[in-house]
Amino acid sequence: MSESIGSRSAVLEELRAAVAAHPLVNLTGPLGVGKSRLAAALHPALTVDLDRPQAIGTLRRAQASPVDALLVVDSADGPRRLVAVREALGAAANLLVVSRRPVLADPGWAHSGAVTVTVPPLPDDELAAGIEDAEGRDLTVRLAGGLPLLAQAVGRALRAGAAPTAPGAVADQVATEILQRLGKELPGRRRQHMLRLLATVGNADEKLLAGGPELFTALAELSIVTRRPLGLALAEPYRHVIELAYRWRQPQAHEAVRTRAAGYRLTLLERAEDPAERSELVEQGIFLTGDPLLRQELFPAAERSSLFRTAEAADAGDIGRLMREWALRSGFDPRRADRLAERWAADDISAFHLARDEDGRPVGLASLLPISERTAGSTEPLLQQHSDQLAAGGLFLGAAYCPDPAVHALLLRHILRQGVSTGRLVISTASPGYQSLLHGLEFRTHGSISEDVYRCGRQPEVFSHDFAPTALPRWLARITGGPVRDVTAHIAKALARIRDPQALAASPLLALPRTPTAASLRGWLYDAVHGLALSEDDAEAEAGRILQAYYFGRASTHHQVARGLHLSRATYFRRLRHGLGTLGALLQTPVQ
Structure with a gap:
């Protein structure tokens, strides 16, 4: 790949205009973006690269030179170098400072009046030319x-x-x-x-x-x-x-x-x-998770920034434009998309969350309608037979669109944050890509709706997820494939609440393959404890009887159970720990 100045002509013209009009200009951009190459295209100019030995001495001599030329200070990276440049040059004019971070972010340069010119990354097609x-x-x-x-x-x-x-x-x-x-x-x-x-x-x-x-x-x-x-x-x-x-x-x-x-x-x-x-x-x-699909869709290897704001009435035109782009790119009937957008905006235009670029222009959107009786008429076309089941509040995502993949990832993460903050997210989508992503995130699948509402040859599928705070660790452990920590402690807690379905529903143990639901966890605990009590190993059998008596029998203290089983305090607690540890090992054994 060989970069030509032609591909940077707009930035170069901006840079030339800046140095002609201002005494102090800062050319900035990330490591390796091509700042030095652009600065070298300026003539006449005297360049001092701070990466070279004795650069500060060279800088002082360059400032004292009678030649009236632009002074370019390259590689001005890090606080120490910026201090050295400031001390060497003072309030010098006709100066271009080239740095990876904007000099205005440095306390010593914050009031320098520097005009910033930023070098952006190259488009992919130019990069791979x-x-x-x-x-x-x-x-x-x-x-x-x-x-x-x-x-x-x-x-x-x-x-x-x-x-x-x-x-x-x-x-x-x-x-x-x-x-x-x-x-x-x-x-x-x-x-x-x-x-x-x-x-x-x-x-x-x-x-x-x-x-x-x-x-x-x-x-x-x-x-x-x-x-x-x-x-x-x-x-x-x-x-x-x-x-x-x-x-x-x-x-x-x-x-x-x-x-x-x-x-x-x-x-x-x-x-x-x-x-x-x-x-x-x-x-x-x-x-x-390190999951390739989740990384690709939600965390691509590209740096972008975007501001997210809820829409206002003045944004109606941009919403219509972006919704039509979304429909055309997705293979949907644009007229259907227009009607949905009009209905959603009529209910609550602030339900549209707009992604804006650095200049404030809308470049993407997400429709996140609050689920309520007032918005039922807007969500029903995309939920149909699932409407009653999903009418219990939260946010409904009807559309998400941004043509830039990196900003699109930021938009998807913004949607997830809104879902976590609100507590519930319901999604209806006909996009195979979104459907794969939602399966990867282990959203609950409710099935397809009856009608091909977008006239694209496939019915949208409906998904939902409840982001209850107590269930978040369990859900995250499940999708990350990570181990449930402190399994023994969680087993003891689940045994203590084995008659409380609501408490079992919040147990992190539901992230494990053997116990995906509260009912399966309850059944597994009963079976495992009874099986332990019938073990041929005397120590395991005694541990099983202790667990049965303490957790499944009449309410008793540890002292009462130990006395009833004729065990010393030390033996009782040793067997109790052994039993809980054995259950933990059994629960984490891979399912065949």
């Missing part, structure tokens, strides 16, 4: 995320013999080059290893990274790291590449890190009381 091999072209697009440097690194890896069918091997070379470039911001092997851990867990607080406060602060200052609600996160596509390389190099270590992080998220989720925090924890829990 000239790559003839289809597999190599596809891998380049998937790994590079619009960044020329990463695309070139992929090309070097392929030419060195790595196969495009082995993305981990290719990613390893790309990740090595990323970490080398980051060396000036974050030297040291230990810190680079922390980036591999951060890439694997998605978002990480100080405890999850376990590197201490100093290292956590150092990571936060990296140009490719952002602060998110649950901690630090690596920007895409760097996160995807570094994780892929780590999994290729150390698959067992990678899986151990992912599993530990998933367990930690479940612990926090069990304790979370704030709906917004629960939503974030659920999102991160889904990320930690």
Whole structure:
């Protein structure tokens, strides 16, 4: 892949206009996006690259030069370099500072008056131009995320013999080059290893990274790291590449890190009381599944930002436009989509959630109608015979659309957050892609409706999920495929409440294959305890009799049960722990 200035002509013209009109300009963009190449196209200019030895001395001499030319300071990355540039140049005019992060984000430059010009990633078709091999072209697009440097690194890896069918091997070379470039911001092997851990867990607080406060602060200052609600996160596509390389190099270590992080998220989720925090924890829990479909649809390796706002009356035209685009792209009858949009908007136009780009333009939408008697006429055409069963509140998703895959993923995650916050989400969709995603998320399937409402040759299918706070850890454990932690403690709790169906319905043990429902959990516990009491092993049989007497018999204290079975206190509790542990092992035995 060879990038031409022609593909950046609009940005270059914006940059030329900025340096002509303003004394201080900041050219910024992510690592590897092509900032230095653009800056080099400016003439006349004197360039000082801070990556070179004695660069600050060169900078002072350049400022003192009588030549009236633009002074370009390249590689001004990190707080130390920005301090050095400020001290060396003071309030110099006719200056272009090239950096990965906007200089206005640095406290020392916040009031500098710098005008920012941002270099965006390249479109996929430009990024892969000239790559003839289809597999190599596809891998380049998937790994590079619009960044020329990463695309070139992929090309070097392929030419060195790595196969495009082995993305981990290719990613390893790309990740090595990323970490080398980051060396000036974050030297040291230990810190680079922390980036591999951060890439694997998605978002990480100080405890999850376990590197201490100093290292956590150092990571936060990296140009490719952002602060998110649950901690630090690596920007895409760097996160995807570094994780892929780590999994290729150390698959067992990678899986151990992912599993530990998933367990930690479940612990926090069990304790979370704030709906917004629960939503974030659920999102991160889904990320930690590592499931290819969920990762592709909800967490693609591309960095985008989008603001979500509920619609107002002035947005009606954009809603109509986006709904027609959605219908045409989905193969639906546009007239049917128009009628549905008009009905939904008449009920409550604020039920449309609009995804907006950086300029505030609507680029995607989701229709999330509150389920109530007032909106029953709008939801009935897409629920039909399932309407009465699903009339108990929550949100109804009738449409979700955004042509940009990365923003579309943000939109889907926004919908899930709304569902978690509200407590219930009902979806009617004729899209096979959405249906596969909902099956992957283990939504409840209610079946197809009677009519092909979109005239597309297939009836929509109806799905729902109840996001009750007490059930979220169990659901998340089930879809992540992760183990239920503290199984023995959960078994003891379930035995203590075995006559309470509502309590059993909230047990995390329902995430296990043998006990998917409260009724099956109750039946399994009865059978397992009785089976233990009939064991030929004396210790197991005694443990079974203790469990029967304490949990299934008349209300008694541990002391009363021990005395009735003629056991010492020490023997009684030893046998009790043995019985609960045996049940835990039996419950987690793979189903044949």
